[in-house]
Amino acid sequence: NAGVMQNPRHLVRRRGQEARLRCSPMKGHSHVYWYRQLPEEGLKFMVYLQKENIIDESGMPKERFSAEFPKEGPSILRIQQVVRGDSAAYFCASSPLPETGAGKNIQYFGAGTRLSVL
Amino acid sequence: AQKITQTQPGMFVQEKEAVTLDCTYDTSDQSYGLFWYKQPSSGEMIFLIYQGSYDEQNATEGRYSLNFQKARKSANLVISASQLGDSAMYFCAMREPTDTNAGGTSYGKLTFGQGTILTVHP
Numbered sequence: 403n404a405g406v407m408q409n410p411r412h413l414v415r416r417r418g419q420e421a422r423l424r425c426s427p428m429k430g431h432s433h434v435y436w437y438r439q440l441p442e443e444g445l446k447f448m449v450y451l452q453k454e455n456i457i458d459e460s461g462m463p464k465e466r467f468s469a470e471f472p473k474e475g476p477s478i479l480r481i482q483q484v485v486r487g488d489s490a491a492y493f494c495a496s497s498p499l500p501e502t503g504a505g506k507n508i509q510y511f512g513a514g515t516r517l518s519v520l
Numbered sequence: 521a522q523k524i525t526q527t528q529p530g531m532f533v534q535e536k537e538a539v540t541l542d543c544t545y546d547t548s549d550q551s552y553g554l555f556w557y558k559q560p561s562s563g564e565m566i567f568l569i570y571q572g573s574y575d576e577q578n579a580t581e582g583r584y585s586l587n588f589q590k591a592r593k594s595a596n597l598v599i600s601a602s603q604l605g606d607s608a609m610y611f612c613a614m615r616e617p618t619d620t621n622a623g624g625t626s627y628g629k630l631t632f633g634q635g636t637i638l639t640v641h642p
Contacts, residue, residue, distance in 0.1 A: 435628055444524075444611055444635055445565070450628030458626035460618045493565060506572060509630060511557070511565035 406431075406496050406512035407476075414518045421481040421488070423515045427496030434477040435509055436469055439491040451477060481517075489519045523547070524614050526633035533602045534641050540587070541597040541636045543612030549573075553615040554595040555630065556586065560608040568610075571595055602640045609635045 407426040415421050427434050432453050437445040450458040451471040462469065466484075471477040481488055495509035525544045533539040545554065556568040571579045571586045579586040587596040599606055613630040620626045 433628070435630075437630075444632035445630070447629040447631065450626060458618055458620050458628050460620075461629065491563065495565075506553070506570055508555075508567055508570060510567060513564040516563075
């Protein structure tokens with residue numbers, strides 16, 4: 403049973419280019435979460451999606467960032483016109499159930515995509 | 521204000537000994553979840569253990585246990601019989617509600633602490 407798959411593992415972009423990060427959730431999981439980790443810091447929540455729906459995008463920057471989770475295929479985090487400050491590790495997680503407050507619904511993480519902006 | 525506080529930037533432990541990694545949290549909600557994840561030098565995030573706010577017993581998963589003190593708002597991770605492979609960064613995280621654009625409440629967000637680097641000496 404494959405875990406959460408992210409690709410590419412490493413991505414190099416020049417300033418102004420677009421970055422597309424892909425995430426395939428674990429089999430049977432229909433909830434996907436994206437987080438960003440800057441060097442020497444913990445992970446910061448970006449967005450929570452179910453199939454074809456954005457549930458919570460409270461952590462997404464207002465400009466240049468977008469996320470989708472189509473009915474078929476992986477979830478995509480898209481960063482347009484990248485800047486050096488976008489350099490970070492981007493993690494995707496998935497879970498099988500809708501999130502509740504104290505329920506044991508675990509988010510399982512992929513290995514991350516390391517984005518470097520030159 | 522910090523929602524999740526890990527006050528130990530680095531910890532050292534001798535192989536086969538136990539170690540406690542501290543985590544305190546701040547929330548006004550009654551329903552929440554607390555998590556610990558391990559991040560080795562290879563970079564992936566590995567789930568270790570979970571504690572729900574209504575759970576009456578401390579969670580245990582193999583060599584990992586969570587010392588949950590609700591009144592003190594602490595959720596310390598205890599690793600027993602440390603192994604060299606335990607050397608890694610450890611993150612405490614809390615699930616908390618956020619208001620969605622649609623006017624509802626989402627529990628999808630995990631808030632992470634700054635992490636503790638654990639080094640196990642032979």
